[in-house]
Amino acid sequence: MTSFEAMAADARAAADRRASRVPLARLRESSRLVPGAISALPSLRTDDRAVTVIAEVKRSTATFADLSGVGDPGMLACFYAAGGAASVSVVTGPSSTRGSLKDLDAVRAAVDLPVLANDLVVTPYQVHEARAHGADLLMLDARLEALVLEGLIERVHSLGMSAVVRARTRRDALIAVEAGARIIAIDTRDPDTLAVDCGLFDQVTDVLPAQVVRIAAGGVRGPHDVMSFARCGADVVLVGEAIIRSTDPQQFVAELVAAGAHPALIPSAHREVL
Numbered sequence: 001m002t003s004f005e006a007m008a009a010d011a012r013a014a015a016d017r018r019a020s021r022v023p024l025a026r027l028r029e030s031s032r033l034v035p036g037a038i039s040a041l042p043s044l045r046t047d048d049r050a051v052t053v054i055a056e057v058k059r060s061t062a063t064f065a066d067l068s069g070v071g072d073p074g075m076l077a078c079f080y081a082a083g084g085a086a087s088v089s090v091v092t093g094p095s096s097t098r099g100s101l102k103d104l105d106a107v108r109a110a111v112d113l114p115v116l117a118n119d120l121v122v123t124p125y126q127v128h129e130a131r132a133h134g135a136d137l138l139m140l141d142a143r144l145e146a147l148v149l150e151g152l153i154e155r156v157h158s159l160g161m162s163a164v165v166r167a168r169t170r171r172d173a174l175i176a177v178e179a180g181a182r183i184i185a186i187d188t189r190d191p192d193t194l195a196v197d198c199g200l201f202d203q204v205t206d207v208l209p210a211q212v213v214r215i216a217a218g219g220v221r222g223p224h225d226v227m228s229f230a231r232c233g234a235d236v237v238l239v240g241e242a243i244i245r246s247t248d249p250q251q252f253v254a255e256l257v258a259a260g261a262h263p264a265l266i267p268s269a270h271r272e273v274l
Helices: 004-021 024-033 071-085 102-112 122-133 146-158 172-178 199-205 223-231 241-245 250-259
Strands: 052-057 087-091 116-118 139-143 160-169 181-185 212-219 236-239
Touching: 004 122, 024 122, 052 071, 052 241, 052 250, 071 087, 071 102, 071 250, 087 102, 087 241, 102 116, 122 146, 139 146, 146 160, 160 172, 172 181, 172 199, 181 199, 199 212, 223 236, 223 250, 236 241, 236 250, 241 250
Parallel strands: 052 087, 052 236, 087 116, 116 139, 139 160, 160 181, 181 212, 212 236
Antiparallel strands: none
16 A cells, blocks of 8 residues: 555645646636635535535546546536535546546536545645636645645635545544644545445544534445434535446435435434534
8 A cells, every 4th residue: 555655745746747837826817717616514514414415526446446437527517416415526636546637627617516626635736726626625634744734724715615634533633623624524444454444433523523524435335324424423425436336326316315314313413503
């Protein structure tokens, strides 16, 4: 398994190559010309459902299975929106995940939902890049150096976007909160074995303040898992591979959304709303 430090170095090198072609000053100008970022919080945590759904467009899985033949990202996003997704996530990492900013452009043009750019972000350049391509939320990683993470969160928020910080441990979660994170995605997949352990969600969220939006990222295979995460206190589930592998993405998303709004779960959702 590639170390986080190696992945971060690759991401930084790739961003530097893009910066040599499109300087930061040009990106900043582009970001001023795109419509303002959509506020995602009202969509992610609502009074009428226990859990909302972020549906993801991706071209490979955590186990590196190739999903590149799934179809047009914009069309998939339209299916997700029609199914009731609260947001669409787009994997934009250009290396092993086979994502691209073109996928982000296609999704942004196709839907009016908040769009999450999901990449390994290590430089301010990538923050401006995501905003210039229409992102409303940006995924960050709690494994970054604390001061770097804090600076990136501040940069994301200053551009009107919402930072989503991925955490794998209780320590990650505490670092993210200290750095200013308001939305935390708990990765339930072990980074070494790639096995999913839904129990990690309980362990990590135990240290989070009530006002932090909790996203369960990974491990959702169907409506039953949505309801399980809701009972564990999730506000949102982020689902990618299961949707893309389904025979009818729109219907699959609709089933996940319906599970998140099940009447039996609503009382557990009455936490403080941002």
